[in-house]
Amino acid sequence: MADGYRxxxxxxxxxxxxxxxxxxxxxxxxxxxxxxxxxxRDPRNARVRLLRVGDVERLEQPVLEAEEGKAQAA
Numbered sequence: 001m002a003d004g005y006r007x008x009x010x011x012x013x014x015x016x017x018x019x020x021x022x023x024x025x026x027x028x029x030x031x032x033x034x035x036x037x038x039x040x041r042d043p044r045n046a047r048v049r050l051l052r053v054g055d056v057e058r059l060e061q062p063v064l065e066a067e068e069g070k071a072q073a074a
Contacts, residue, residue, distance in 0.1 A: 008042060011050040020056060031059060 007013055012020070018028040032039065032051070040050040 005045055005048060007048070007050050010053055011040065011042075012053055012056060014039070014049045014051060017051050017056045017059075021059060035059065 005013075007016075014028055014032070018025060021028065021031075023031065031037075035055075037051060037055050040052075042048055042050060
């Protein structure tokens with residue numbers, strides 16, 4: 001981020017996740033909501049929403065279509 005903010009170890013900002021995945025703000029919000037990802041706040045900067053790096057890494061992996069359908073049906 002331009003203001004020099006660095007998220008805690010193991011976390012990234014939603015903006016960083018958006019850039020890493022190459023999606024828009026609207027799309028990252030939809031992904032976070034539909035995947036049921038937990039978001040976190042950093043007490044040092046309450047304006048920033050954080051995601052776990054591992055959760056974002058899992059979003060980069062292809063999903064078997066049959067599994068995708070099961071998750072949506074559940």
